[in-house]
Ligand SMILES: Nc1ncnc2c1ncn2[C@@H]1O[C@H](COP(=O)(O)OP(=O)(O)O)[C@@H](O)[C@H]1O
């Protein structure tokens with residue numbers, strides 16, 4: 433893809449805390465990574481998971497617990513959350529990938545509900561309240577991520593922002609690399625024609641499982657980041673609403689496109705923050721937006737744009 | 746090594762009480778083009794599915810180069826050198842022909858799980874890809890979208906992709922189905938050309954193609970073998986004439 437476009441995006445990302453509300457921006461980065469990880473699975477391996485909140489939320493609890501209760505530094509907390517999500521992804525994936533289509537989705541949803549139940553009932557997750565007041569801590573025990581700078585009169589956790597931005601870039605780069613790797617080629621082949629991939633000698637289930645684990649791990653990393661940003665790990669993060677939200681973001685932006693999930697996450701997160709004053713009507717408005725967009729742009733925003741430009745974006 | 750590259754012993758498949766393949770004893774001689782013919786629904790595709798383990802036999806066994814492979818998985822059978830095509834053209838429609846063929850060439854490199862490597866590494870295969878595409882007359886279409894190619898070209902691409910694995914035994918399920926005369930001739934010539942140094946088992950409806958290509962023919966009817974032998978012999982068999990062509994030789 434276009435190098436200039438990437439450079440512009442990175443510069444925008446670096447300049448963002450001086451332009452827009454940084455918490456909004458960090459939330460966007462977390463969900464953009466989450467949606468990109470989800471899209472790796474749906475868009476490139478053709479697997480629709482309805483349980484991705486289990487990885488996102490599960491990792492956010494683990495990170496919260498490690499940082500708050502075990503006193504680990506934030507980078508270790510995030511590493512722990514990500515590894516946990518990878519492991520959980522291995523378990524869920526092993527059980528689910530033998531199923532096809534809607535059954536695959538059902539298995540992932542069912543297993544995610546078990547994770548939700550554990551988050552609700554377990555003694556270390558804080559029940560209905562979740563884990564609150566998670567400290568942001570010191571990066572590598574040195575750099576204070578909670579440090580507040582005054583920018584144009586408003587307080588900004590600049591260290592945290594750049595830490596989150598760097599993690600986002602790392603995660604996004606891993607996804608981009610995976611899509612454009614020998615492994616990614618085989619994934620696309622499986623998505624396009626699974627029996628043919630098998631007849632060429634590819635052990636399809638291993639590829640799917642690996643894609644599932646990578647996707648789960650990065651969804652987890654996004655959740656871990658979120659728990660530092662909001663200093664909170666809550667039941668919402670593991671609920672099926674969140675699983676649905678990431679499907680919505682990906683479809684809105686354009687499934688199977690590299691930039692689609694970013695655009696989709698931006699759309700949904702913006703709508704949520706702009707409309708937060710209208711209360712529960714927000715669900716209806718987002719729902720209607722979704723229906724209209726899907727009817728108008730069947731391939732999502734980026735998918736349609738790519739079609740117009742005859743380019744894969 | 747035995748003369749027979751592939752042998753089945755009493756190979757059978759039942760679908761909920763319906764016997765689609767019934768005690769089939771196939772013997773494919775190394776280096777032959779062997780045709781499997783028979784009316785629609787005779788069980789030819791099912792035999793292919795059994796040989797490549799896309800479905801599991803109800804009973805019987807499959808032996809490849811003397812080894813019992815009945816219990817192996819599809820991908821492992823492919824790794825042994827049995828590569829199949831499909832009755833409904835099997836390509837990767839949203840990829841380019843170049844990528845289609847490259848996917849087959851990529852496998853032996855052993856880097857297919859390397860998600861951390863750039864796919865630029867696959868460019869080393871471009872030379873071989875173009876050779877294969879040229880062989881099937883698709884060099885000019887290397888970077889089109891495969892799904893938009895004409896039907897005959899898709900089938901040619903499928904053969905190129907299969908060939909890319911240099912299979913010892915190639916299974917072709919109706920490679921000329923749905924093609925115009927010109928394409929049929931092209932594919933016939935292509936199959937002839939690629940049959941050097943390998944064995945081919947093909948399902949084919951077009952008897953002209955069978956007569957041109959096949960060293961040996963097996964006729965299948967209602968799941969069971971009706972006749973077997975060289976074309977000249979089988980095509981005179983009254984049972985075959987009756988069953989397959991729907992008429993007796995007057
Ligand atoms: N998966 C399946 N389930 C049930 N019946 C099947 C299945 N596959 C094939 N059959 C049946 O087996 C018979 C043989 O089919 P097939 O092998 O496709 O025939 P051919 O390729 O010789 O035209 C047909 O009657 C078909 O309906």
Ligand SMILES: [Mg+2]
Pocket residue numbers: 789790791832
């Ligand atoms: Mg058939």
